[in-house]
Amino acid sequence: MPIETITKAGRRRYRWTFERVIEDRRVRKAKLLPAGISAKQADELGRKWDAETYALHTGVTKSVVTIGDCVLAHVTDKSATWKDGRKRILILEKWGPEFATQDANDLHAWSIRFVGYLRASVDHHGRPKRPLSDAAIRNVLAYIRAAIKHAHKIGRLDVDQTARMVIPPVNNERHHYPQRKEMLEIARACKHREVRAAIRIAFYSGMRRGEILRAKVTQLGYSLDDTKNGRPRIVPVHPRVAVLARRVRFTLTVKQFEEAWKRARNAAGYPDTKFHDLRHGAASEMINAGIDLFTVGGVLGHKSVVSTKRYSHLVTDRLADAVGRIGQKRKEPQNPV
CATH class of the missing domain: 1.10.443.10 (Intergrase catalytic core)
Structure with a gap:
């Protein structure tokens, strides 16, 4: 089975593994799936990654770097130096299912949909959820943007497309000044x-x-x-x-x-x-x-x-x-x- 259940930091997580011989070459890959997804979603994601990996190593398609890949690389390389590391990782894990498989080179339309979902008062299943303020949305997108920029810096992405992200403006110029x-x-x-x-x-x-x-x-x-x-x-x-x-x-x-x-x-x-x-x-x-x-x-x-x-x-x-x-x-x- 490409999807297995593991325990990480006391929480149940799913891990995708790929191990096949393709054109006389043994290909091994493994990836931790975003936290919070269901077993059905994990199986669907595993089948998708299986197909993409097989196609890539048979020369059928070009590798797609996802936002999830960028975030994982950023957390692995830099999280030890973050002052707000625990908070940032929890936020990225919470919203991981919304960006894990998104192409990091196709950010404009995705960011519009993502902002709309964060502002919504119901989730994808119609259940009530707490909408985020524009200031909180900017923080989430700032974490994602930093991960994509890091991926470009280390050579995982050929082009930095973060300028195409649609980020809601927040006016913090004036404040309440208690006397x-x-x-x-x-x-x-x-x-x-x-x-x-x-x-x-x-x-x-x-x-x-x-x-x-x-x-x-x-x-x-x-x-x-x-x-x-x-x-x-x-x-x-x-x-x-x-x-x-x-x-x-x-x-x-x-x-x-x-x-x-x-x-x-x-x-x-x-x-x-x-x-x-x-x-x-x-x-x-x-x-x-x-x-x-x-x-x-x-x-x-x-x-x-x-x-x-x-x-x-x-x-x-x-x-x-x-x-x-x-x-x-x-x-x-x-x-x-």
């Missing part, structure tokens, strides 16, 4: 001590949630050995959270954190505020206090000024207020009687 009043109301509504501390620290440091949970407190400030941009950095401790920095140690899981945060923001009357918005609030406070964008980017840990430019409209708003004051009569201080 101190909103931050304090959410913090006061929070019943979890560690999350309550993290809310204040995020607003007074601009650190991300993950950075807050793993930062080490030193004499110089919050020390981050590993950040999103790959560079270590020190974030000074604001006097208003100095006591929290010394006393609070974070032990909760990300799931516990998210649950406590959502309860707090809902109780405070801000159901749409995200924890990451507190980082934007910190940037807004610094800019409104007259800090230049370069320095703000340094505090936030931006590797490129492009990331900091998303706050440029705040500078423009502040300059417009300054220009509006031109010509206004200055109020002279009154002498005390």
